Amino acid sequence: MGHGRMLRKEDARFVRGRGCFVDDVTLPGMLHGAVLRSPYAHARILSVDPSAAESHPKVRAVITGDVLAERGLAWMPTLSHDVAAVLATDKVRYQGQEVAFVVAEDRYAARDALALIDVEYEPLPPLVDARRALDPDAPLVRDELDGRTDNRIFDWESGDAAATDAAFAAAAHVSSCDLLYPRVHPAPLETCGTVASVDRVTGRLTVHATTQAPHAHRVLYATVAGIPEHKIRIVAPDIGGGFGNKVGMYPGYLCAVVGSMLTGAPVKWTEDRSENLMSTSFARDYHMRGEIAATADGRILGLRVRVLADHGAFNGTAQPSKFPAGFFHIFTGSYDVPAAHCRVTGVYTNKAPGGVAYACSFRVTEASYLVERLVDVLAHDLGLDPADVRRRNLLRPEQFPYRCATGWEYDSGDYPRTLELALEMAGYDQLRCEQAARRREHAETGRGTLMGVGISFFTEAVGAGPRKQMDIAGYGMADGAELRVHPTGTAELRLSCMSQGQGHETTFAQMVAEELGISPHDVEVVQGDTDRTPFGLGTYGSRSTPVSGAAAVLAARKVRERARIVAAALLEVSGDDLVWEKGRFHVRGDREAGASMREIALAAHSDLELPDGVEGHLDATCVYNPPNLTFPCGAYVCVVDVDPGTGQVVVRRFVAVDDCGVRINPMIVEGQVHGGLADGIGMALMELVAFDRDGNHLGASFMDYLLPTAVECPSWELGETVTPSPHHPIGAKGVGECATVGSPAAVVNAVLDAIGVRHADMPLTPAQVWRAVQGSPLRTDLAIGERS
Incomplete structure (x- = not known):
């Protein structure tokens, strides 16, 4: 019970091969998508001709940048307030960039049809050495941005330059070193993928995706696709490793959504290992x-x-x-x-x-x-x-x-x-x-x-982080938790963070169990479904325990205080006269007169008369904004x-x-x-x-x-x-x-x-x-x- 070396609850399904990953999701009538990627690091696109691919007997749709532009979907925001092309139209800016998307009856036909799309490129000089990026003659990567004359994104500084210069002037010794932290890749066990389904009758969009931030993705889909946020459901099932690679939204995700809009059928897209290593988010450099x-x-x-x-x-x-x-x-x-x-x-x-x-x-x-x-x-x-x-x-x-x-x-x-x-x-x-x-x-x-x-x-x-200091895409980085104790004393904890293998189903159950004095096995942890969980910005940067964990603990403490009120009514004493010991309240000075959490939970859902202004049930929510x-x-x-x-x-x-x-x-x-x-x-x-x-x-x-x-x-x-x-x-x-x-x-x-x-x-x-x-x-x- 509570903190300690408890075996992971989620491992039972994993070791038996009963996990549910995005690639395990199969929906009736589901189609499959594949991405055509640029062979060049830098080239102007002269033309894209999808006609041969569209003639393939198993192809249901070919999506190009022009198709997206007609729907106002050519660009999407990044998590740093930049904008990125969903599918390249003017030029490609890195090898592996997405140029077109094929929707077909099976994944093999979709990949075969990629070779039928005729793209004419005009190669341009590439910029691969960041040390040349600000040279006057360096190739301009983002020439589509108004007023862009060089490759600078930002200049930023921190600290006290004058005080630092003075410290160096007074020092007996100065050492210096030039270092490179090279570009590396998270290389998760499972690559990125999605299954998108648009209901043409209700207009509701359901997306199963390998995402570490389901609620952030829902906001981005609403922003880009123009679908009301309440009609979007993001489901992140089991994820085979994320390590930051699955925070952002990739073009394949959005193309699968558009593919479902065009065909009226669910569309699955799963990248292969080479695509993951070439084109999904890197780090360092x-x-x-x-x-x-x-x-x-x-x-x-x-x-x-x-x-x-x-x-x-x-x-x-x-x-x-x-x-x-x-x-x-x-x-x-x-x-x-x-x-x-x-x-x-x-x-x-x-x-x-x-x-x-x-x-x-x-x-x-x-x-x-x-x-x-x-x-x-x-x-x-x-x-x-x-x-x-x-x-x-x-x-x-x-x-x-x-x-x-x-x-x-x-x-x-x-x-x-x-x-x-x-x-x-x-x-x-x-x-x-x-x-x-x-x-x-x-x-x-x-x-x-x-x-x-x-x-x-x-x-x-x-x-x-603290909302006053930190946000992602304009949304403050506070996280939510919702806790419900059922009449029988078991509990359901709903979180805005998302596990990629860290053991959330175990550790968060242990945190709640420690606060309520129940068994961690009696706490179900719900995550990864925007229809069932409170808003939050997901898991990365070791946010889970410091932010969502704090929300869970504070929600549990709110439930415990509500349980005190119910126990006081049940035992016909003042709440101040009750003493908490793990799993039960008892009357001060009389340990025999008490009630367990299970008994309190049942009473909270019964006809027990509670004080005026006090509602029944043992539920609580918390939005935690860390100081x-x-x-x-x-x-x-x-x-x-x-x-x-x-x-x-x-x-x-x-x-x-x-x-x-x-x-x-x-x-x-x-x-x-x-x-x-x-x-x-x-x-x-x-x-x-x-x-x-x-x-x-x-x-x-x-x-x-x-x-x-x-x-x-x-x-x-x-x-x-x-x-x-x-x-x-x-x-x-x-x-x-x-x-x-x-x-x-x-x-x-x-x-x-x-x-x-x-x-x-x-x-x-x-x-x-x-x-x-x-x-x-x-x-x-x-x-x-x-x-x-």
Whole structure:
């Protein structure tokens, strides 16, 4: 009952193959859609002739940009107030962009008919290197925008430039480093897809979709298609991973809706793996120059950062729109930095739209990687131990709540204790002794592998967010919960967030059960259906527990207080005379005189006479507008062995100590951390969305876009500290993305520590590591994406 290591309720159907995913949805008379995509990264469209495809005996409709334009559906808003073409009409702006959509009787006929559509292109020079985006002679990506003369999306800055300049002028030492956080892909297990059905009689639209934000999608459909929102139902069934990839609305979704409008039948569209890797939302792609000012003994005095952000052909970032660079301005990380300033410039390029909140809280991943690399570079330059530099600069418990140099207030934490626990678990001093012995042996014999130890300490910023500061597409980021206790004492909780594998059906049931004193098995969690759930902006950026979880807890507490009133009437005493113990109220001083939640629930639905103005039933709602973000943190230690002859990296050990506040279900927390650590190893060592100089995508399958497996991952060693969030109802902070934020820097720091190189960019592939060992020039064209 309540919090603890409870097995996941949803797994029973998954392990038996009884899950229901979008591709499992089959409706009577259902047709199938397929997307024609551009082979060019940048080309003008001279003509589109669908006549041969329309003559195919199994084709029911061919949708082009002109067809959509006739219906006023040619453009759709992105989550960052940009506009994106549903189907390209004037020109294509990235390889894989949608040009036409075929609706046919089966998926094979739909795909076959794509080859019958005749599109004449005039190739244009592509822009694939963001560092050229602002050059006077750079190709103009968004020439359809009025007054557009260059590829700039935004210029944004945070911090105090004058104070930072003064700190640098007074510093005994300044270290700097140019870094690339390369473009990566969420690569969910299930690709994106939808089944759209328009009822011609009622005008009602029902969409089954792989979406992390059903209510946000309903708003967008109403905005774009002109259908009244109350006549739109979005259903998100089981989702095989999202990681931010399934936040936005893709052209295939809207085309399926139009296909249903044209044919009068349901239309299913499911992308294949290559389509998912080529054209759905990417992440990262930040070129960063960081400078760190310090005293001679490594005390940080200031940070200065310049960033060039590659957002692809459309600015489709799923992040609070008041902060175009997301939460990158929490780039001071976990350290007491007196002065800091950053400037971020976003640019368009001929790549698929990027900037998705992929397993990070709106750019915190890039910010954390930046500061953790800078701290290691500072230690390298000063000849200091990286652990000691962190010890000197970490925030201390008595400094919380702490307002960082860019204005954000961190809620709580015991950073020194978290770091020391990680170092103790790893046996840090012994590791350094082992490393010294291995280095001596290698110097003497030239044989054996090189050993490296890497540390990272991160602070996340999750739980977006306070409505006064954050919105998506103009809608405040508050979330709702509705709780109903039935006459028999079982409960139904309706949420606006949406699970993609995090175990919501278990953890949210545990939260309600803890508040009401009932079994989690007696709490049904409803999510993913806009007809059955309250409005909210969905799941990403580790919002679930900090925002929707808080709403659920507060709704449960409202129910409990209503139960107190019912119990007082049932027991014929004043509510003030009742004492709550888990699952029941009893009369103060007489534990035998009481009523269980089940008895109270039945009484609330009976003919029991309640006080004037008090309604029956045990129902409650809550819309939770968090007062602040929550700030989980963690300390990671990675140990690697590097073969200098081949550049091969083996992650031998990984110690991860996380502080995510109160843990609802430790087993689910550990599973989230395991996944994030594997994710970090992938990004540090192998994952790269690559393009050649013509803008051709080079990673359209898992043969080219490499993902980590169990072979590349060690047995994780996990620890925990707990500092509850002071403003969250149960002190929880969220953990879903923490390991992805903290782990890449630990791996990179370990590899560079092994080979004695000051800096090299991810991914540290064997070829990249080998070049660094040999002293050969590193591949700077990885910034463009050509692989080593």
